[in-house]
Structures are given as C-alpha cells and as structure tokens.
Amino acid sequence: xxxxxxxxxxxxxxxxxxxxxxxxxxxxxxxxxxxxxxxxxxxxxxxxxxxxxxxxxxxxxxxxxxxxxxxxxxxxxxxxxxxxxxxxxxxxxxxxxxxxxxxxxxxxxxxx
Amino acid sequence: xxxxxxxxxxxxxxxxxxxxxxxxxxxxxxxxxxxxxxxxxxxxxxxxxxxxxxxxxxxxxxxxxxxxxxxxxxxxxxxxxxxxxxxxxxxxxxxxxxxxxxxxxxxxxxxxxx
Numbered sequence: 553x554x555x556x557x558x559x560x561x562x563x564x565x566x567x568x569x570x571x572x573x574x575x576x577x578x579x580x581x582x583x584x585x586x587x588x589x590x591x592x593x594x595x596x597x598x599x600x601x602x603x604x605x606x607x608x609x610x611x612x613x614x615x616x617x618x619x620x621x622x623x624x625x626x627x628x629x630x631x632x633x634x635x636x637x638x639x640x641x642x643x644x645x646x647x648x649x650x651x652x653x654x655x656x657x658x659x660x661x662x663x664x
Numbered sequence: 665x666x667x668x669x670x671x672x673x674x675x676x677x678x679x680x681x682x683x684x685x686x687x688x689x690x691x692x693x694x695x696x697x698x699x700x701x702x703x704x705x706x707x708x709x710x711x712x713x714x715x716x717x718x719x720x721x722x723x724x725x726x727x728x729x730x731x732x733x734x735x736x737x738x739x740x741x742x743x744x745x746x747x748x749x750x751x752x753x754x755x756x757x758x759x760x761x762x763x764x765x766x767x768x769x770x771x772x773x774x775x776x777x778x
Contacts, residue, residue, distance in 0.1 A: 588769075593771070595754055595769030596769045601766055642707070646762060646763045650719050650720055651720060652709075654707040656706045
C-alpha cells in the first residue's frame with residue numbers, strides 16, 4: 553500500500569543548531585514529494601517539492617530537502633534553526649490524480 | 665482577498681444541531697478539498713471536487729455532506745455529529761490534482777461537538 557512515514561513524532565533542537573526531519577515513502581514509482589509546515593492554529597503551508605531533476609531542492613524559510621531513491625527518503629534539513637521554526641512538519645506524496653497522502657507529522661520544539 | 669479563507673474559525677455544536685463550514689478560494693484553482701485533522705492522526709482526506717464535480721469520497725459518514733456550487737466555494741454541511749467528529753477541518757485548493765504546485769490550505773475550522 554502507498555504510504556508516507558515520518559519516524560519521529562517530535563524532535564527538540566537548540567536554536568542555531570542544524571535540523572533534519574526524516575521522511576520515507578512507499579510507492580511503486582517515484583511520487584511527487586512535498587514538505588509542509590503547520591504553525592499552531594493555522595493551516596499547512598508548502599515549504600518545497602520534488603519530482604525530478606536535482607535531488608537537492610531548496611524551499612522557503614531556508615529549508616532544503618534531499619531525495620534519495622535508494623533509501624526511498626526525502627529528508628528535510630535546515631542548517632540553523634530559529635525559534636520561529638517551532639511547528640509541525642508534514643511530508644506528503646502524490647502520484648497523480650487528486651489524492652495526496654500525508655505523513656503523521658513531526659513536531660519540532662526549539663529550545664533557547 | 666487572496667488565498668483560502670475558512671469560516672467560522674471555531675464552532676461548538678450540539679449533537680442534534682445542523683451547521684455548515686464554508687471555504688472560499690481566490691486563487692483561480694480548479695480543485696478543492698476537505699481534510700479532517702484529529703490529534704495524533706494523519707490528515708484524512710474527506711472529499712475532493714474538481715471543476716465542481718466530486719471526484720473522491722473516502723468512506724465519510726453521511727452526517728457530513730459536501731457542496732461545491734462553483735469553483736471558488738466549498739461547503740461542508742454537518743448534522744447529527746458525534747463527539748469523535750471534533751477536530752480541525754481543513755480546506756485546501758490546487759490547480760488540477762496539486763501534483764505540480766502542491767496545495768494551498770486555509771487556516772481551518774476548529775469544531776467541537778458537545
């Protein structure tokens with residue numbers, strides 16, 4: 553079955569430290585892959601997306617993600633986390649059609 | 665006004681009430697979605713409309729009834745809900761299936777059923 557897995561329910565990092573959020577997908581072919589962020593009381597905002605080409609994609613707010621076909625992964629990274637990055641992050645996949653499947657989310661806590 | 669707007673932001677309703685959630689997009693998108701977000705659960709796709717036709721209906725109880733009168737507006741009519749229906753209901757829109765540009769989400773309606 554098609555699925556998106558985010559192994560970490562929550563992660564805590566210190567402000568200024570680097571961040572990596574993990575995402576694995578299970579599909580027959582490479583899907584379109586997305587990362588979204590959700591601040592408390594808000595909807596989801598698209599950070600970046602990947603389908604083909606350069607496996608390292610840049611997004612908004614200083615985020616980037618790397619696609620690794622061999623590991624079926626699409627991990628999100630940021631070199632230096634700011635307190636305002638505290639939020640919930642969702643990885644998602646779409647193989648065409650109208651169904652995008654979301655992971656369960658990873659909540660990021662940032663400590664001073 | 666731009667983006668996706670959902671009203672109301674908060675709603676408390678009794679199990680015998682009838683209410684409606686409204687979603688409006690001014691992005692020129694041709695697909696609109698309802699998602700349910702419950703605590704500690706992945707987002708659940710409820711309904712999808714493309715060009716005002718329903719294209720997805722993911723085994724949602726009949727107490728939830730969607731309506732898409734035009735490509736800019738989407739409603740979710742609620743009646744005789746259960747406490748477990750309390751959740752954040754998110755509306756989203758996209759161009760076609762959202763594969764190329766992703767979704768634009770509204771801020772959601774926080775629904776509490778008492």
